[in-house]
Amino acid sequence: MNILAFESSCDETAVAVVKDGRTLLSSVIASQVEEHKLYGGVVPEIASRRHTEAISNLTGAALDEAKMTLSGIDAIAVTYAPGLIGALLVVVNFAKNLAYATGLPLIPVHHLRSHIAANYLAHPDLKPPFLCLVVSGGHSHIVRVEDYTRFTVYGRTRDDAAGECFDKAARAMGLPYPGGIHLDKLAQTGNPQAFRLPRPRVEGCPHDFSFSGLKTAVINLLHTAEQRGEIVNHADLAASFQHTVCDILSSHVLAVAKETGDKTIVLAGGVSANSGLRARMEDLCKQNGLQLYSPPLSLCGDNAAMVGAQGYYEYLADNLADTSLNAYATMPIENA
Ligand code: KG4
Ligand code: ZN
Secondary structure, three states: OEEEEEEOOOOEEEEEEEEOOOEEEEEEEEEOHHHHHOOOOOOHHHHHHHHHHHHHHHHHHHHHHOOOOHHHOOEEEEEEEOOOHHHHHHHHHHHHHHHHHHOOOEEEEEHHHHHHHHHHHHOOOOOOOEEEEEEOOOOEEEEEEEEOOEEEEEEEEOOOOHHHHHHHHHHHOOOOOOHHHHHHHHHOOOOOOOOOOOOOOOOOOOOOEOOHHHHHHHHHHHHHHHHHOOOOOHHHHHHHHHHHHHHHHHHHHHHHHHHHOOOEEEEEOHHHHOHHHHHHHHHHHHHOOOEEEOOOHHHOOOOOHHHHHHHHHHHHOOOOEOOOOOOOOOOOOOOO
């Protein structure tokens, strides 16, 4: 079954063709990052306009790359939640019209579910159940994937997402947007023990995360040093920050794995590209006899291939939409 898949939840317009949820036939992405960089973050209206400009030609490019026409497509999948509402609406509407014109089934896909499914494209042996750490710019969840379309959340952030925390700490250090990848590079040259940073806990909910205090600690440390005319070694601060975030994320996942008895751990989302997180999780999983799966770097960030992968399993579960499908800025992963 060939699925034509669409993604536009933030600042990447992406189209892909995926066969049977596991084989990538084509994947094209038009990134807007250079434009949003000028503003230090995503400007929602600009994102929507760029999706509108890019989506038709990008669809042609994805079909060309897969060496097929619309006649070779069996269903259409589209990210409909969560994300920037204007950005989502543009491509949800495009996908709906394409489904209407072709008569093909329309599959709505939850963005975080698709991040998890990126792993199905890279790891043919991976099957639920497993425990997944989904860390992106907007979300930080520890999710048990009970089945391809059934999820139980064991932990979530109460404030900032891990990616957001990376981006804000990076910005405070003067790094370009989006800062996560730049902070990661800088951290590799610094001493992770140089600064002791807070590890906030959520009272009564030991698996939940709270990252805003950590972000504020980095910003305050830099402001205080500036006021005193002191120089902060940014590589050391980046390394200490990254070490702290990775320590928090990995210790929470391991604690949940102990509770659920899961032996398979999966990473997903933009922050799963982080070198410190991948290394720490590899070590910890090895020490604890757990099997770790991570997406290839090319599938960590937003793309449509992962939408095609999850879309296949949503199709098998009969989770289809009609042409009244809407987009939603928020949507729990369990309810999609
Ligand atoms: O999943 P994603 O592409 O978009 C959302 O769904 O939000 O995640 C983007 C986030 C950004 O915050 C970005 O800075 C972060 O992932 N990110 C990283 C790295 N690469 C991307 N954070 C830390 N280290 C990285 N190497
Ligand atoms: Zn994402």
